[in-house]
Amino acid sequence: xxxxxxxxxxxxxxxxxxxxxxxxxxxxxxxxxxxxxxxxxxxxxxxxxxxxxxxxxxxxxxxxxxxxxxxxxxxxxxxxxxxxxxxxxxxxxxxxxxxxxxxxxxxxxxxxxxxxxxxxxxxxxxxxxxxxxxxxxxxxxxxxxxxxx
Numbered sequence: 117x118x119x120x121x122x123x124x125x126x127x128x129x130x131x132x133x134x135x136x137x138x139x140x141x142x143x144x145x146x147x148x149x150x151x152x153x154x155x156x157x158x159x160x161x162x163x164x165x166x167x168x169x170x171x172x173x174x175x176x177x178x179x180x181x182x183x184x185x186x187x188x189x190x191x192x193x194x195x196x197x198x199x200x201x202x203x204x205x206x207x208x209x210x211x212x213x214x215x216x217x218x219x220x221x222x223x224x225x226x227x228x229x230x231x232x233x234x235x236x237x238x239x240x241x242x243x244x245x246x247x248x249x250x251x252x253x254x255x256x257x258x259x260x261x262x263x264x265x
Contacts, residue, residue, distance in 0.1 A: 124217050127155020134207050149216035160191040219252040
């Protein structure tokens with residue numbers, strides 16, 4: 117059985133989730149509503165800077181090296197760093213750009229399975245393997261809608 121994972125957003129957390137799920141043998145798909153990676157960094161004003169130093173805000177397996185000339189990089193340097201990370205670890209083939217997630221629904225095989233999903237509280241018990249996730253995604257360019265699952 118294929119181990120698929122849906123990740124919403126290609127910001128910092130989404131890129132990390134994509135990389136690490138790949139390393140664990142999963143087949144991720146990252147749904148990103150925008151045309152590129154970066155998350156909130158794509159929507160900042162020009163002079164926005166990172167509030168911490170680069171030594172405390174970097175991926176453990178990918179240093180800032182030539183991306184930042186200052187201790188607190190600006191938004192353009194952040195975007196360059198995140199794009200370079202995605203390129204370095206070959207994450208782009210797993211990212212579906214212009215794809216806004218509109219709805220996520222778990223569809224089980226039985227009413228018992230659905231009841232367990234409704235009551236599940238993060239106790240570490242796995243979901244039944246017979247159910248599926250349906251993800252409604254809207255193309256942000258032409259507003260068409262598809263359901264993946």
